[in-house]
Amino acid sequence: MNGRDIKRRLLGRPFASHEEGHQLLPKRLALPVFASDPLSSVAYASEEAMLVLALAGTAALRLVVPISLAVATLLLIVIVSYRQTIRAYPDGGGAFIVANDNLGIRVGAIAASSLLTDYVLTVAVSVAAGVAAITSAAPGLIPWRVEISLVFVALLTVANLRGVKEASKIFALPTYLFVVTVLAMLGTGFVRCALGSCPTAVSSTVPIEAQVGSVGLFLILRAFASGSTALTGVEAIANGVQAFRTPKAQNAARTLTVMGTISITMFLGISALARLSEVHISEGTIDHYGTVISQIGRATFGAGAGFYALQVFTAAILVLAANTAYQDFPRLSAILARHRLMPRQFRNRGSRLVFSNGVVVLAIAAGALLVVFGAEVSRLIQLYVIGVFTAFTLSQAGMVRHWLRTREPGWTRSVVINAVGAATTGLVLVIVAIVKFSHGAWIVLVAGPLLVTLMLSIRRHYRRVADHLRVIPEAAQPRATRILVLVAHPDERADRALRYATLVQSETVLCIHAEEEGSAELELTRGWDMAHPEHPLEVLPGRGSVSGRIIDRVRIERDRNPGSTVTVVMGDRVNNRPIDALSHRHSLAIKARLLFEPGVVVSDLNVLRRSRRSALAPMPITHVEQVVLISDLTRPIREAIAYARSLGTPLRAVHIDVDGDQRERVERHWAGAGYDFPLDVIDSPYRRIVDPLVRYLRDRRRQALPGTVICAVIPEFIVPGRVAQLLHNQTGLAIKGALARETGIAVTSVPFHLPSVGTLPVDGR
Numbered sequence: 001m002n003g004r005d006i007k008r009r010l011l012g013r014p015f016a017s018h019e020e021g022h023q024l025l026p027k028r029l030a031l032p033v034f035a036s037d038p039l040s041s042v043a044y045a046s047e048e049a050m051l052v053l054a055l056a057g058t059a060a061l062r063l064v065v066p067i068s069l070a071v072a073t074l075l076l077i078v079i080v081s082y083r084q085t086i087r088a089y090p091d092g093g094g095a096f097i098v099a100n101d102n103l104g105i106r107v108g109a110i111a112a113s114s115l116l117t118d119y120v121l122t123v124a125v126s127v128a129a130g131v132a133a134i135t136s137a138a139p140g141l142i143p144w145r146v147e148i149s150l151v152f153v154a155l156l157t158v159a160n161l162r163g164v165k166e167a168s169k170i171f172a173l174p175t176y177l178f179v180v181t182v183l184a185m186l187g188t189g190f191v192r193c194a195l196g197s198c199p200t201a202v203s204s205t206v207p208i209e210a211q212v213g214s215v216g217l218f219l220i221l222r223a224f225a226s227g228s229t230a231l232t233g234v235e236a237i238a239n240g241v242q243a244f245r246t247p248k249a250q251n252a253a254r255t256l257t258v259m260g261t262i263s264i265t266m267f268l269g270i271s272a273l274a275r276l277s278e279v280h281i282s283e284g285t286i287d288h289y290g291t292v293i294s295q296i297g298r299a300t301f302g303a304g305a306g307f308y309a310l311q312v313f314t315a316a317i318l319v320l321a322a323n324t325a326y327q328d329f330p331r332l333s334a335i336l337a338r339h340r341l342m343p344r345q346f347r348n349r350g351s352r353l354v355f356s357n358g359v360v361v362l363a364i365a366a367g368a369l370l371v372v373f374g375a376e377v378s379r380l381i382q383l384y385v386i387g388v389f390t391a392f393t394l395s396q397a398g399m400v401r402h403w404l405r406t407r408e409p410g411w412t413r414s415v416v417i418n419a420v421g422a423a424t425t426g427l428v429l430v431i432v433a434i435v436k437f438s439h440g441a442w443i444v445l446v447a448g449p450l451l452v453t454l455m456l457s458i459r460r461h462y463r464r465v466a467d468h469l470r471v472i473p474e475a476a477q478p479r480a481t482r483i484l485v486l487v488a489h490p491d492e493r494a495d496r497a498l499r500y501a502t503l504v505q506s507e508t509v510l511c512i513h514a515e516e517e518g519s520a521e522l523e524l525t526r527g528w529d530m531a532h533p534e535h536p537l538e539v540l541p542g543r544g545s546v547s548g549r550i551i552d553r554v555r556i557e558r559d560r561n562p563g564s565t566v567t568v569v570m571g572d573r574v575n576n577r578p579i580d581a582l583s584h585r586h587s588l589a590i591k592a593r594l595l596f597e598p599g600v601v602v603s604d605l606n607v608l609r610r611s612r613r614s615a616l617a618p619m620p621i622t623h624v625e626q627v628v629l630i631s632d633l634t635r636p637i638r639e640a641i642a643y644a645r646s647l648g649t650p651l652r653a654v655h656i657d658v659d660g661d662q663r664e665r666v667e668r669h670w671a672g673a674g675y676d677f678p679l680d681v682i683d684s685p686y687r688r689i690v691d692p693l694v695r696y697l698r699d700r701r702r703q704a705l706p707g708t709v710i711c712a713v714i715p716e717f718i719v720p721g722r723v724a725q726l727l728h729n730q731t732g733l734a735i736k737g738a739l740a741r742e743t744g745i746a747v748t749s750v751p752f753h754l755p756s757v758g759t760l761p762v763d764g765r
Helices: 003-011 017-023 027-056 058-088 095-103 105-137 139-161 164-194 217-231 248-276 292-301 305-320 322-338 356-372 377-383 386-406 411-435 441-471 492-503 521-531 546-560 587-594 635-646 660-673 690-703 731-738
Strands: 480-486 508-514 537-540 564-574 600-608 623-629 651-657 679-683 708-718 745-753
Touching: 027 058, 027 105, 027 164, 027 217, 027 248, 027 292, 027 305, 027 322, 027 377, 058 217, 058 248, 058 386, 058 411, 095 105, 095 322, 095 386, 105 139, 105 292, 105 305, 105 322, 105 356, 105 377, 105 386, 105 441, 139 305, 139 322, 139 356, 164 248, 164 292, 164 305, 217 386, 217 411, 248 292, 292 305, 305 322, 322 356, 377 441, 386 411, 386 441, 411 441, 480 492, 480 546, 480 635, 492 508, 492 564, 492 600, 492 623, 508 521, 508 546, 521 537, 537 546, 546 564, 546 587, 564 587, 587 600, 623 635, 623 690, 635 651, 635 708, 635 745, 651 660, 651 690, 660 679, 679 690, 690 708, 690 731, 690 745, 708 731, 731 745
Parallel strands: 480 508, 480 564, 508 537, 564 600, 623 651, 623 708, 651 679, 708 745
Antiparallel strands: 600 745
């Protein structure tokens, strides 16, 4: 079983692009997908407020109900405000979109960095809280909570890589069972209180020693800030409007209302019942007596099936609450990539129509936090909320600007709603930043600006690259070709490389060999010159790096002939096994270094390693056909076309259709370019480039005359700096890797080197 089979069994069959409509969610599935985070927050929001109040002793716990009422009021304000956002942005109006449209790209980047930070913390906190629910029922697992947390992150990652709808089906039942169980617990508890027999928590007789002098304003504000974790995830529905079935905006608004009603009801109910059942909790007692919701459940249901069902469903919803972040982090990353604030690889959809790069990056970041903070909710929660309220505030401020600018019907009422929302959440943001700064919030306050700086730097890079491409003449100038054939040993590989070089047009063909320690150079040279007298072997003496001497020789040839392109032709022997595919230890280093040499092209011909007992003679090369991979008709692509035409062999172009709009642009530009060779367009419903291209090249090889080598010409875009190169799609590398063991198919890399991208001024738009 190969890697592709394992991936298919783990993630399921790939989805074609036209199946995207089938992945849209009805309201009953959208609620558990987008509302699992805010619904689950009620399981620990009251607890976090009580842990802060416990610093002032047992008597201070009575304040949990008024503080919860204040938090619930804030939650109601935010929900009403986000309904206005959905109304104004029916195609999806997350904090970044709203802030960018109305307040500018820099403010939008601040909102985006806050959301990204919040989503990573959502996964870490939700998983850690879910594991805490498990360890409350089974304290013996406490030493293993980090490992258990990482297992849950891995399971969530796999579930979300399977697709949005697939994940929603997995998460729907636990979410609804949690809501039903909590409401049943609250109903039972309040009925018992009404009948005069209130449930009593196991910790009700445990005294909580005061660690501070009295209940002051600062302590109340800190408790309010901790309880405000109940608001996490509220913005997810506004961000994910596009995932709903039509009518999208209407369904999203209704789902938001249902989510808000359930969340407020459960949050206030848990806080009130915690007070009525006399739950006493502190940092020193939580591991012994359990979480607030577990104590209420044990007091209400007893130690029977009801209690264990509550713990199981609480653990499930807390872990699955991370799914809200798994939905929105990849989607927001793709939006940011379209705005050039993140690497463009985040725009790529995986085989299941998921932005899989975003899913994987989120999992890695959240896993790292769980390891660093020991999967302890009380430590992670200090980093939480700041990003949430930053996004809330900027989004609502952007909406105020939107209504004042558009003055749509009913705009005055909407301005008031969003202004109240912006002022309220802004005030809470200031409070949270102050009271939690020394408890870990400083990490977020430092990381946020660094992330914004990184985003704006990425945007400047992409804009400067685009500006350079605009000023560079679009037409490519034809250049003569000088070929250097690298000879490691006088064998079939070198013979095929030389045969290829003589079949294409060039100014000259030179054969180069770098001395290696312990090899019989004199015999090698004599044998080569006898076999190929018209192409004598040039030996590069020395005992240093083989690749270094070859690179130096290539540079000398290029510098002596500034008007020509230097083509380095190499032959590699490959195995059928994936491991040890390339036989010569220097080949990868040479090809990697030559890619960053301006004016140098590399052609790689593969030879299948044959059994020594094989009586089959290798098929000699008699013809060469060039196939240029076309993604657009920008200058780098035209350079590759000009190079391929200069070789004087039959030529075709191929475009892999992964995007309908891009296909139309390519066909329109191709028709206007006037090239005298055909363009083949290959449909790729699963958005893959490599697999359809390999099948196409194999078909060309089968249709060609015997002895024909099909040469795939791959344009590669090279920018200054190895780190900056990572910001550009590495499609060429993936293609070369797939063709590494394809005999009869050569690969030519034609790099286009952009001048230094720091020479043009550009603003921060």
